[in-house]
Amino acid sequence: MLFDLTGRTALVTGTSGGLGQAMAIGLAEAGAAVVAVSSSNSDETVRIVKEAGGRIEQVKADLSDLDGLGNVFAQAEEIFGGIDILVNNAGTIRRAPAAEHSREDWHAVIDINLHSAFFLSQLAGRQMIGRGYGKIINIASMLSYQGGINVPGYTASKHAIAGVTKALANEWGSKGIQVNAIAPGYIETRNTAPIIADGKRYDSILERIPAGRWGQPEDLKGPVVFLASAASDYMNGHVLCVDGGWMAR
Incomplete structure (x- = not known):
């Protein structure tokens, strides 16, 4: 029952x-x-969940439009009622050396990765405070700890996500709300496709992962359910590394 949602x-x-x-x-x-909630269609996600008998609906929204986040949250509330769990996963990455990193790229990354996460958390937090219950889960990164290469905007946003997670946990922990983060390691997704395509870089990363493999998106299922469930009720302000042991090497 601890993990039942x-x-x-x-x-x-x-x-x-x-x-x-x-x-x-x-x-x-x-x-x-x-x-x-996504800027593009989540049709496949909806299909998979519904075919398995689950309940899911989608809202299409541009999360970089900060003025529209209130409407996004209101739509989400109307679908199933109040929001008990918020997972701030939406993110983008722009790759360019720091000396060439454009202002446009910087703001595009910060708006999605940091600003939308904070302001959605604020909207959810106001409601959760009133009910005395809530779970907010931010998606951090290995670059919440490290500097990375050619991704200064992304690195800044993910360091900030770790800080915001702790700040909100401090303010809202006494109100029945847990705010934690997941820091995925190297996972095979579209965002990491350029690294995967570089065979030498891919192999150098793999050599450091004690698990002996890159992660798959499914490796995040267990951790997110844990942080969303009663099993993590005394866990707050924590950044949970799901990295195959990368940070331990």
Whole structure:
């Protein structure tokens, strides 16, 4: 029963594929009703969940439009009622050396990865405070700890996500709300496709992973269900590395 999400509603962003799709499916498998929010269609995610007998609906939205986030959240609430679980997964990455990193790229990454996560958390937090219950799960990164190469905007956003997670946990922990983050290791997704295509870089990363493999999106199912469930009720402000042991090497 600790991991049962029956009767809970989860809003998950960035659900068209990759990590967001896997986490949305995992939450639905645990019994949650899921609102899938993405700038592109989440049709495949919806199909998979519904074919398995789960409850899911999608909202298409541009999360970089910060003025429109209130409407996005209101739509999500209307579908299944109040939001019990928020998973801030939507993200983007722009690759360019720091000396050439454009202002446009910087703001595009920060708006999606950081600003949308904070302001959606704010909207959810106001509602959760009133009910005395809630779970907010942010998606951090190995680059919440490291500097990376040619991704200064992404690195800045993921360091900030770790900080915001702790700040919100400090303010809202006494109000029945747990705010935690997942820091995925190297997972095979569209975002990591350029690294995967570079055989030498791919192999150098693989050599450092004690598990002996890159991660798959499905590896995030268990951790997100844990942080969304009663099993993590005394866990707050934590950034959970799901990395095959990368950080331990």
